Amino acid sequence: MSRIVAAAPAVPAFRYSQAEITTALEPLLTHDPARAALLRRIHASAGVQTRNLVMELDRYATLDSFHEANDLFIAAGADLAEKATRDALDAAGIGANEVDFVLFTSVTGVAAPSIDAQLVTRLGMRPDVKRLPSFGLGCVAGASGLARVHDYLVGHPNDIAVLVSVELCSLTVQRGDDSMANIVASGLFGDGAAAVVVAGDAVARERGLTGPDVLDTRSSLYPQTEDVIGWDIGGSGFRIVLSAGVPDVIGRHFAGDVHALLGANGLTVADVGTWLAHPGGPKVLEAFAQALGIEDAALEPSWRALAAAGNQSSAAVLGVLAEALRTPVPRDVGLLFALGPGVTAELVLLRWAAA
Template structure:
């Protein structure tokens, strides 16, 4: 397995539990208990950081959009966080499951739609994933080996409003789902928990299809691929990043923020795109960017970003 880890482009990752915990077989009940504990802590940590940067208290939030696909929580994470964070009792809750790696982009686009639909409202978007809870030491196949080398845990959050505040305007989002591609990426529900479905053809599929898909996604917005100053890409893996550069006609190595997030955190599924967006923001966003990710379905999700004046 050494070569798999060496080629992953990952130097460090954050995990919900110490490495030793994963060496013992765990059933779905044990994995769920860890999810409820650690995912809630991550939700609160990310949400509090986003609110602090926005200069807001939890009572200012009208709607919470929560994206997570690596565990089951009913009541969902935002309900469990209400007492700890002080959200209003009338806050609207929108938990979203099943988006996988595309969740950061699709969820942020959903938050933007909700903000536009209710002018004056303030939306909190939180993405939390504990991918490590799917790591296996029993019945290990190729997908399990790749997942063990690739995935990490993390959470991210941001505040979305319908006003002019903030560093970027969320202008348009779009998705494309290819038919008969359900076996490319996702989960298999098993007695021991969630088993990863990860097709090794993803980089090749990306190289073949992503340029035409991006043209179709941007065309209704009156945009072309060449109009985009910066693509901000979910780094699904080192080979996927390479494939995105090829498909979109980008210079080799141009997706530098993506590779750095992958190196420091691994693929955290939904939150990862927000980690890349944060690095791009801190480096200085160009006038027009497109945030994009690939996820189960098999689906490409995009969100068009215009730098705030």
């Protein structure tokens, strides 16, 4: 097993209401009155009340190249990654020089060396720390990253690992593109980062580190769904691929994966008291609840996260996890999960120790 010791989100300083964002983005995306009316309806129904953005709203009108957007991703992303990681390590009571493994993930910018390389110097990590940057998993990467960190720690029970996610989704919005995918994305996605500190079983017991244990994980790649979620990457940067078929994919496949994971561990849906769902949007959350046969209220933490910050891609579900860790209520079995390009699903089964 491995143990989640701490998690911390970080967001940019610029915070706006959904209405303010809609007003600013509308003339950047379309001059067609019918598409503008559609944009306003889609934004109003996205379940989002506020979002943090990496730039002031008026600056998006002048952001006209992928080069400029990616430079900003690297500079601002490194700052957010540093803050999230410092906060998580401080909450865990663990020094940066004690970290043995860092998994970094993002799908909204590219850098070589990757942003996690900057963290080694900024935070004072050891030069022999193992690093593994990841790109391409999209929204599922928060859950997948946690699962892969767990896999590493099963083989290295005396090690400390950190998962770091940075997603600056606003930098990918395409100007002059009033396609349904870009309209939906412009009303749904927000900017943010998150870090999670995870300890191997031996070091967690030796040091008395508290938090939920990762009991098991499950990965699923659903066939013939490659065109449902992803990027079309070209000269203008990252153009969103986002179809209306995501809820259908959830309805066809998701419950089977959940039942398989729970059943392999002698559990059922009724045994899960804490649901940590990726806040992918209203239709996604509704599809999760319907597939699992649970009330929408069971996913309330994810609905709150969506309203407060939008869908922050891979960082979003880690923010939901961070809230669960700092909320002092009795917990036993939990399930953290997300979907991403592929379509890929990742499930992480958790158990909190009895108080």
